[in-house]
Amino acid sequence: MPQIDRTPAPVDRRPHVVIVGAGFGGLACAEALGGTNIRVTIIDRNNYHLFVPLLYQVATAALSPADIAEPIRRIVSRHPNIDVVMGEVTGIDRTAKRVKLADGSFVPYDRLVLATGSSYSYFGHDDWAEIAPGLKTIENARRIRARLLMNFEQAEMCEDPARQKALMTTIVVGGGPTGVEMAGAVAELARFALARDFRRIDPRTARVLLVEAGPRILSTFPDDLGQYARRPSHPPA
Numbered sequence: 001m002p003q004i005d006r007t008p009a010p011v012d013r014r015p016h017v018v019i020v021g022a023g024f025g026g027l028a029c030a031e032a033l034g035g036t037n038i039r040v041t042i043i044d045r046n047n048y049h050l051f052v053p054l055l056y057q058v059a060t061a062a063l064s065p066a067d068i069a070e071p072i073r074r075i076v077s078r079h080p081n082i083d084v085v086m087g088e089v090t091g092i093d094r095t096a097k098r099v100k101l102a103d104g105s106f107v108p109y110d111r112l113v114l115a116t117g118s119s120y121s122y123f124g125h126d127d128w129a130e131i132a133p134g135l136k137t138i139e140n141a142r143r144i145r146a147r148l149l150m151n152f153e154q155a156e157m158c159e160d161p162a163r164q165k166a167l168m169t170t171i172v173v174g175g176g177p178t179g180v181e182m183a184g185a186v187a188e189l190a191r192f193a194l195a196r197d198f199r200r201i202d203p204r205t206a207r208v209l210l211v212e213a214g215p216r217i218l219s220t221f222p223d224d225l226g227q228y229a230r231r232p233s234h235p236p237a
Contacts, residue, residue, distance in 0.1 A: 034079030175212030
């Protein structure tokens with residue numbers, strides 16, 4: 001009969017830092033603690049880090065999702081003191097100092113870092129999300145891309161000029177960096193990538209409307225950059 005080793009596992013007495021979220025903030029914190037005598041655990045609902053600034057290019061079919069996503073474990077693999085847990089955080093027990101996960105398990109911590117990112121505000125109208133999805137996840141980007149491309153397909157088959165014009169009109173709300181990049185990428189998609197793909201419509205005549213509540217777009221940038229972004233462009237001949 002095989003012998004069973006009942007020697008208790010050694011207790012790891014190193015300080016334990018738990019980081020919730022593997023975005024830019026969470027990974028920057030983990031990298032700063034990498035190689036130290038601190039035990040670090042990263043918890044994220046996904047097993048990959050998403051380069052969010054390029055999501056607009058996935059949404060406009062310029063890049064594939066794989067181009068902007070990299071496994072978290074690969075990013076931190078050179079640091080043996082960093083572990084990665086894939087799970088969705090549902091709560092924090094501050095008294096017991098542990099993070100609760102959706103599967104019923106928990107992760108104890110000595111220090112906790114919350115780097116869960118941000119989400120779009122619909123100003124009390126969350127129902128708007130159904131017709132105007134944000135751009136924070138790969139799923140959002142795929143949904144927007146599918147809708148953009150389908151609108152051109154429907155315009156190609158449409159007999160009503162007014163409906164056709166509506167299908168070829170895209171409205172982007174928010175004149176910050178993401179909104180400006182998104183609007184420009186949609187225009188490039190229509191005027192270049194799709195320019196010769198259709199017979200009954202000219203994608204180069206598609207309209208992109210950028211809506212901003214403030215006095216100018218790119219308000220956090222120098223004024224000359226905002227003015228440059230507003231310069232009119234015309235479809236190629």
